[in-house]
Amino acid sequence: MATYELTINGKQYKVDADPSTPVLWILRDHLDMVGTKFGCGLAQCGACTIHLGDMATRSCVLPVSSIGNQEITTIEGLSDTGDHPVQKAWVDLDVAQCGYCQAGQIMTAAALLKRNKNPSDEEIASAMDGNICRCGTYLRIKAAVKTAAASL
Amino acid sequence: MEKTPTNHSRRSFLKTSVLAGGGLMISFSWLPKFASAGNAHALDLPELQWNEITGYIKITPDNIIKILNPNPEFGQNVMTSLPMMVAEELDIDWQKVVVEMGPHDNVKLGPQFTGGSNSIRMYWKPLREAGAAARSMLIEAAAQTWGVPAEEITTKEGILYHEKSGKSGTYGSVAAKAASLPIPKGIKLNNAKQFNVVRHSKKNVEGVKIVTGKPLFGMDYTTEGMLIAMIEHPPAFGMKLTSFDATETLKMPGIKDVFRQQLYPDGYEQAGFDTRTFNELLVVVGNTTWEVMNARKKLKVNWEPIADTKEVIAGRGGKKEVVVPAGLESSNVQMAKMIEQAKKPAQQLRKDGDPETAFKNAATIIERTYTAPFLAHNCMEPMNFFAHVTDDQALVIGPHQAPGWIEPTLSKILNLPADKIEIRMARMGGGFGLRAYGHYVTEAALISRKVKAPVKLVYSREDDMTYGIYRPMYTATYRAALDANKNLIAFHVKGGGIPESPIHANRFPAGAVDNYLAESWELPTNITIGAFRAPRSNFNAAAEQSFLDELAEAMGKDPIDFRLELLKRAKENPVGKNNEYDADRYAGVLKLVKEKSGWKNPANNKYSRGVAAYFCHNSYAAHVVDVVKKDGQPYVERVFSAMDCGIVINPDAATNMVQGAVVDGIGNALYGRLSHKDGMAEQNNFTRYRMIRMREAPKKIEVHFVENDIDPTGLGEPPFPPIFGAVANAIYKNTGKRVYNQPYMDALNSTPKAGF
Numbered sequence: 001m002a003t004y005e006l007t008i009n010g011k012q013y014k015v016d017a018d019p020s021t022p023v024l025w026i027l028r029d030h031l032d033m034v035g036t037k038f039g040c041g042l043a044q045c046g047a048c049t050i051h052l053g054d055m056a057t058r059s060c061v062l063p064v065s066s067i068g069n070q071e072i073t074t075i076e077g078l079s080d081t082g083d084h085p086v087q088k089a090w091v092d093l094d095v096a097q098c099g100y101c102q103a104g105q106i107m108t109a110a111a112l113l114k115r116n117k118n119p120s121d122e123e124i125a126s127a128m129d130g131n132i133c134r135c136g137t138y139l140r141i142k143a144a145v146k147t148a149a150a151s152l
Numbered sequence: 153m154e155k156t157p158t159n160h161s162r163r164s165f166l167k168t169s170v171l172a173g174g175g176l177m178i179s180f181s182w183l184p185k186f187a188s189a190g191n192a193h194a195l196d197l198p199e200l201q202w203n204e205i206t207g208y209i210k211i212t213p214d215n216i217i218k219i220l221n222p223n224p225e226f227g228q229n230v231m232t233s234l235p236m237m238v239a240e241e242l243d244i245d246w247q248k249v250v251v252e253m254g255p256h257d258n259v260k261l262g263p264q265f266t267g268g269s270n271s272i273r274m275y276w277k278p279l280r281e282a283g284a285a286a287r288s289m290l291i292e293a294a295a296q297t298w299g300v301p302a303e304e305i306t307t308k309e310g311i312l313y314h315e316k317s318g319k320s321g322t323y324g325s326v327a328a329k330a331a332s333l334p335i336p337k338g339i340k341l342n343n344a345k346q347f348n349v350v351r352h353s354k355k356n357v358e359g360v361k362i363v364t365g366k367p368l369f370g371m372d373y374t375t376e377g378m379l380i381a382m383i384e385h386p387p388a389f390g391m392k393l394t395s396f397d398a399t400e401t402l403k404m405p406g407i408k409d410v411f412r413q414q415l416y417p418d419g420y421e422q423a424g425f426d427t428r429t430f431n432e433l434l435v436v437v438g439n440t441t442w443e444v445m446n447a448r449k450k451l452k453v454n455w456e457p458i459a460d461t462k463e464v465i466a467g468r469g470g471k472k473e474v475v476v477p478a479g480l481e482s483s484n485v486q487m488a489k490m491i492e493q494a495k496k497p498a499q500q501l502r503k504d505g506d507p508e509t510a511f512k513n514a515a516t517i518i519e520r521t522y523t524a525p526f527l528a529h530n531c532m533e534p535m536n537f538f539a540h541v542t543d544d545q546a547l548v549i550g551p552h553q554a555p556g557w558i559e560p561t562l563s564k565i566l567n568l569p570a571d572k573i574e575i576r577m578a579r580m581g582g583g584f585g586l587r588a589y590g591h592y593v594t595e596a597a598l599i600s601r602k603v604k605a606p607v608k609l610v611y612s613r614e615d616d617m618t619y620g621i622y623r624p625m626y627t628a629t630y631r632a633a634l635d636a637n638k639n640l641i642a643f644h645v646k647g648g649g650i651p652e653s654p655i656h657a658n659r660f661p662a663g664a665v666d667n668y669l670a671e672s673w674e675l676p677t678n679i680t681i682g683a684f685r686a687p688r689s690n691f692n693a694a695a696e697q698s699f700l701d702e703l704a705e706a707m708g709k710d711p712i713d714f715r716l717e718l719l720k721r722a723k724e725n726p727v728g729k730n731n732e733y734d735a736d737r738y739a740g741v742l743k744l745v746k747e748k749s750g751w752k753n754p755a756n757n758k759y760s761r762g763v764a765a766y767f768c769h770n771s772y773a774a775h776v777v778d779v780v781k782k783d784g785q786p787y788v789e790r791v792f793s794a795m796d797c798g799i800v801i802n803p804d805a806a807t808n809m810v811q812g813a814v815v816d817g818i819g820n821a822l823y824g825r826l827s828h829k830d831g832m833a834e835q836n837n838f839t840r841y842r843m844i845r846m847r848e849a850p851k852k853i854e855v856h857f858v859e860n861d862i863d864p865t866g867l868g869e870p871p872f873p874p875i876f877g878a879v880a881n882a883i884y885k886n887t888g889k890r891v892y893n894q895p896y897m898d899a900l901n902s903t904p905k906a907g908f
Contacts, residue, residue, distance in 0.1 A: 001405065018405065018442070025442040029380070034372035035365020037581070038441075039532055040613040044838035047532060075365030082364040090363045094355050094804060097812055098227030099362035100532040100581025106363060125847045132838065134532045134582050135227050136815025138849035140808065 004064050008033070009077025019065035024048045026064050027074060035075035035103050039132070046131030049104040049111075050074050056111035056127075075103035078110060086110045089148035097135035105131045109145045117152050119145070203327040205286040206335055207260030208238055208279065215310060215324030217244050220254035222261035222279075223271045224553050225358075226583035227812075228868045229805045230271045232357045234279055236801055237272075240342060240349040241283030244323070245309040251357040256555040256575040264577075266553040267588050267683065269769035269866025272801055276864055284339035292333055293326035294319075344799060344861040353804035358579065370550030370578035371610070373538045378606045379408060381599045382444045384434040384451055385619065388831030389679045390480045391455040393432040400450035401436060406443030410436050410451070413598055415591065416565065424467035425557050428591035429620040429680045437603050441610055458678065476678050480831035483525065483625075486650055489675060490523070490627045498646055498671040501657035504727045505667035507633075510642035514633035518706055522630075522695035524894040526826040527623035527684055528841060533581020534616040539596035540606035545572040546597055551580035551587055558590035565594050566601065585683030589621055617841060618833040622826050623684035625650040626691040630699040633667070638707045640718075642667035645696070650677045654688040654695075659767060660738060661700070663731035664718035679828065685816070686869035689768040690876065694821065694894065697764035697877025702890065711763050711881070712746050715739075733767040740858050741765055741774040741794040748856050749776035749792035759790065762882025766874035769866030771797040772858075773874050775814065779882040785900060786886045788818050788879060791853045793871060798862035810871045811853040817875025819844025822897045842897075 006013045008031070015030045022041075027033045027050075036059055039047030043058035050059045051073035078084045082091075086109050096102045105128065112119055112127040119127070124145050133141065202210040202218065210218040219235035219242075235251045254261045262278055265271075287307060294312040295302035298319050306313045313320045323330075342348075361368055386392055398410035413433040416422070434453060438444040461476040511517060537550035546566055552558055555575040563570045580587055596609035611619070628647030635641050643665040647655040657670035684690065704714035716739055723735035742765050750756050751763075759778035766773055778790040791814050800806045823842035827834045835841035880891050883900070891899045 018446075020446070021440075021442045025440060029440040029442065032374060033365075034367045034374070037369075037532075038371060038534070038610075040838050041445075042613070042837050042839060045532070045613075045843075075363075079364075082360050087363040091355065091359045094359060094808065096227075096356060096359060096362045097229070097808060098532065098580060098582045099358065100369060102362050103365045121851075128846045130845075132532065132843045132845060134530060134584075134816075134843070136812035136819070136844070136849065137808065138815060138844075138846040139811055139851075139853060142846065 002065070004067065006064070006067060006072060007069070008072045009074060015064070017064055019063060021064045022060050023050065023062045023064055023067065023072065024059040027059065033074055033076055037100055037103060039101065039104070045101070045104075046108060047101050047104040049107040049131065051107060051111055054111060054114050056108045075107060078106065084110060085148040085151045086113065086144070089144040089151065093140050093144045093147060095137050095140040095144050097137055101131060101133045105133065105141055109141070109148065112145070113149055113152060118149055203331040205289055205327065205330050206282045207257070208254070208282045209242065209286045211324050211327035213324045213327060215322035216250060217242070217248065217310060217323065218250040218252055220252055220261065222254050222264050222275065224264070224266040224555070224577045224580060225253070226266055226551070226553060226580035226587065228266070228271065228809060229356055229802065230266065231579075232354055232805060233272060233801045234275055235357070236349050236354055237275065237279040238283040240347055241280045242287050243307045243309065246349055246354060248310065253577055256559070256577065258556050264556055266583065267585065269771070269869040272864045273770065273866060280341050281339065284341055285335050285337070286330070288336050288339050289330040289333045290323050290326055293330035294321060297326055297329060350801050351799065351803065354802055356805065368579040369533055369581050370538065371533050371536045371581070373549050373578065373608060375538075375540075375606050378538070378608055379437050379439065379603060380441050380444050381435055381437045381596070381607045381609045382448060382612065383595060383609070383615065384436065384448055384453060385430045385615065386455045388480055389429070389620065389828065390458055390478060390831040392430065392458050393434055394454040394456045396434055396454065397452040400452070401447045404443065404447035404450060406439035407447045408437045408439070409603055410434070411602065413602060415595060415598065419464070421464045421466055421471070423557065423561060424465070425554060425589050426561055426591070427589050427621055427680055427682055433595060435599055437599065437607065445612065475676065477676050479678065481677060481679060482829050483827040486625060486677070487523065490625065490648065490650065493648060493673055493675055494521070494627060494629055494646065496673070498648065498673040501655060501670040501672050502662060502728070503669050504662070504665070505642070507642045507644055507667040507669040510667040511631065511633045511644070514641065515636040516634040516638070516706070517631060518634070518703060519629060519631045520699055520702060520892060521627060522698065522892050523627045524625065524691045524694065525824070526625055526679065526681070527820060527824045528617050528826040528835070529582070529584045529586035529684060530617065530841065530843065531580070531582030531584060531586060534613055535592045535611040535619075536609060537593045537596040538606065538608045539593070539600040541566060541597050541601040544568070545574075547574045547576070548593055548597055549576040549578060550593065550596075551578050551583070552590060552593055553580070553583050553588040554590070557588070558593050561590055561594055562597055566597055584685045585687065586621055589682055613838070614836040617826070618836050620680035621682040622679065623687070623690065624652050624654075624681040626654045628654060628692070628695045630695065632699070632703050634707065640665060640703070640707065644669045646671040647695075648673035648675065650675045650679070651681060652688075654691045656688060656692060656732070658730050658732045659692070660722065660733055661718050663726045663728055663735070664722040666727055668727065686768055686873045689766060689869070689873040693764065693766040693873030694876030694880060697766065697874055698880040698890070698892070701762070701764075701877070701881040701884070712742055712751060715742055715765060737772050737796050737858070738765065738767055741772045741796050744856055744858055745774040745776050745792055745794035748794065748854065751776065760786070760882050760886035762878045762880065762885060764874040764877030764881060766870070766877070768873060769869045771795065771865045771867060771870035773871040775871070775874055775878040777875070777878040777882040779886045781886065786883050787848070788850050788882070789852070791850050793853065793855045794858065795855065795867070795871060796858035796860070797867045797870065798860060798864040800857050801864060803857070806857070806867055807855045809867055810855045813868070813871035814853050814875050815844060815849050817872050818850070818879055819848070821876040821879045821894060822848070823895050825895050
């Protein structure tokens with residue numbers, strides 16, 4: 001057990017946890033922030049995507065001991081009122097079916113648009129290929145990324 | 153009626169979880185946002201006075217109108233589409249409606265079952281009637297209040313008007329009185345041609361919550377003092393728990409208990425959806441998920457092979473005794489067994505004319521065999537359930553498709569009366585049929601009772617993928633007899649599977665061929681199987697529609713025209729009486745997809761085009777799939793889909809559903825496989841189980857619905873099966889290679905594996 005001070009969505013948190021504990025479970029079990037989803041535990045599906053600094057990162061394989069003073073952003077902190085351009089595009093295009101993967105999709109898309117305001121189809125596919133949507137909403141995800149990009 | 157009647161004993165039981173802020177379906181904080189986008193004043197919802205007009209409809213004096221969605225939501229959008237059907241008749245402003253997941257209450261809220269593409273169909277009449285009855289009660293209440301004849305009162309978007317007297321009032325102003333009136337029957341319903349809500353696209357009522365990460369799912373549920381449980385199950389089918397040593401596990405931080413738990417008592421008579429793979433559970437309980445995951449690794453467990461085991465199962469077709477065979481099964485051995493079994497005599501399901509003689513006299517016989525592996529559902533949200541079971545009551549919360557089926561099981565296993573069991577339905581992170589089975593609900597309940605605490609049972613991805621309840625393995629051999637003029641004179645299908653046959657004997661092309669034979673066989677296994685999006689159909693449509701394509705080619709006919717000729721025959725002069733499909737509607741989707749895809753348009757010549765159609769779940773689907781080469785492999789770049797599911801409730805969401813089914817179908821056709829070696833699943837996570845990803849999804853999926861006023865039928869499943877066949881047929885056009893064995897990528901890779 002060790003104590004970690006984390007900056008999540010601009011707020012300070014102190015957690016006691018085993019150093020190996022993935023940030024996913026720190027968020028979900030220790031801090032009750034459950035927007036970040038458990039899908040595979042092996043960084044294969046993207047459901048757990050958060051931002052570490054500006055980078056989309058799979059939180060299920062990210063030990064809490066590796067964070068240091070890097071800032072974490074989760075789906076809960078992407079915007080105050082759900083009005084991030086990516087969130088708005090997701091709602092406008094009614095992307096979700098079951099919705100379980102979508103927080104991860106949105107976090108990956110938001111990180112992409114932060115570094116590339118006008119991504120090509122290939123760049124979108126490249127960024128989003130690590131996020132599985134079992135319901136098969138990929139066309140709408142891609143369209144929503146473009147809609148969000150156009151609104152930036 | 154003052155307030156919504158509430159079961160107060162349950163209410164106090166639930167209090168902790170609500171106050172702990174983990175409230176799931178009753179998390180009040182988001183409801184004000186829902187009440188109205190333009191009216192976001194804070195509402196203290198628990199204090200609201202809800203007048204229950206019918207079981208589905210509650211209205212406050214301030215005219216907040218709540219519609220309860222009866223059916224569990226697993227992504228098919230019933231949270232939106234079912235309330236739309238109520239709103240259609242109630243005459244309210246959709247933007248101001250509050251939608252809430254209803255409690256499990258089969259008396260007030262109907263069957264509450266998600267599956268079989270049946271939600272819309274089963275609620276089409278009851279929900280519109282509920283809306284119409286409520287509107288009539290509100291009018292009657294206003295008539296009594298104002299002292300005017302009810303016939304003179306009109307409504308518009310939640311307001312009542314009496315033109316002569318100039319009186320008007322909200323539904324809310326008379327809701328208390330309306331709630332005390334009897335619910336009328338036989339109110340005339342709106343004409344399908346004049347629908348105001350139904351047939352108009354409405355956004356997912358949970359869309360904002362989904363994109364902001366609100367706790368909607370079973371996995372998200374938490375409450376004060378809740379423990380996490382995981383189950384260590386045998387590493388292979390055909391194995392069971394012998395003994396274990398948990399010394400090291402119990403030393404790990406956060407671990408509360410490790411114990412053995414029997415799921416069903418000896419001799420338990422399983423209901424149809426009580427399927428479970430392992431009856432002896434090794435349970436690890438602790439404070440947090442990561443601690444339990446880690447501690448599991450320290451378990452020392454001995455497993456042993458099972459003997460043949462008798463089980464009593466009361467499923468479709470009544471009670472039967474089933475022998476679960478011993479053995480550690482391997483997929484290549486199973487495949488060889490299926491091929492052997494297919495040569496043996498089988499059960500005749502249907503025979504028209506004299507197929508034996510027709511085959512004897514045939515100028516040409518075409519015979520092809522198709523196979524498919526087990527498939528894992530791979531819902532994005534792994535199986536999980538919350539349970540808090542005490543001596544005299546049980547609360548279970550989580551993702552399940554059929555609360556009405558799990559309740560009697562819980563009642564029997566926990567020995568509690570049904571009215572002491574509360575089931576709350578969370579939004580499901582996918583279901584695809586798997587969540588119609590309730591073993592994990594019962595597991596969670598027994599674990600909670602044992603540890604005397606609220607518990608959330610969590611499956612890891614590996615637990616989820618290797619547990620079983622897969623789509624069965626199937627094979628089918630199709631034979632067609634052609635005369636010297638290449639006319640189809642006989643058709644024969646003989647199919648089987650492990651452990652069930654896929655064959656639907658009375659579906660197309662039955663009814664369209666004079667001499668027809670359908671036969672079926674089954675082989676037992678200890679690998680558990682269950683419903684998977686369009687059970688059986690999801691294989692038949694692959695095999696049959698590939699075969700019809702090959703047949704059309706052999707007959708020198710266009711594949712769409714060939715199917716239309718058969719359907720013309722089935723309509724004008726059907727063979728046999730028991731043909732499940734409507735030949736006109738079946739032909740309708742083929743004609744529509746032919747038109748919309750520009751089937752014969754030379755502009756589309758750069759694509760390798762494949763077509764397929766299928767009827768299941770009372771609906772009709774046809775697809776044209778356009779394949780190109782990408783990185784040396786066939787890639788489905790475009791798809792045109794035509795659907796006939798009658799009236800479309802929520803067109804944009806329905807389009808989303810069909811697009812998703814297309815992507816799901818392409819993915820499973822090309823990559824889907826769950827195989828075994830010595831009883832052990834060879835895929836246990838997405839590292840080895842290939843799922844379709846954005847790069848492999850088509851660039852465009854154009855969805856067209858046949859416009860008619862027929863009562864709505866299924867949509868979740870019907871578009872899925874024929875995609876397999878259309879992909880196979882397009883691959884053939886692209887590569888010159890017919891693919892017979894799923895997943896198709898095996899044949900497209902340079903060195904195909906033996907069998908699959």
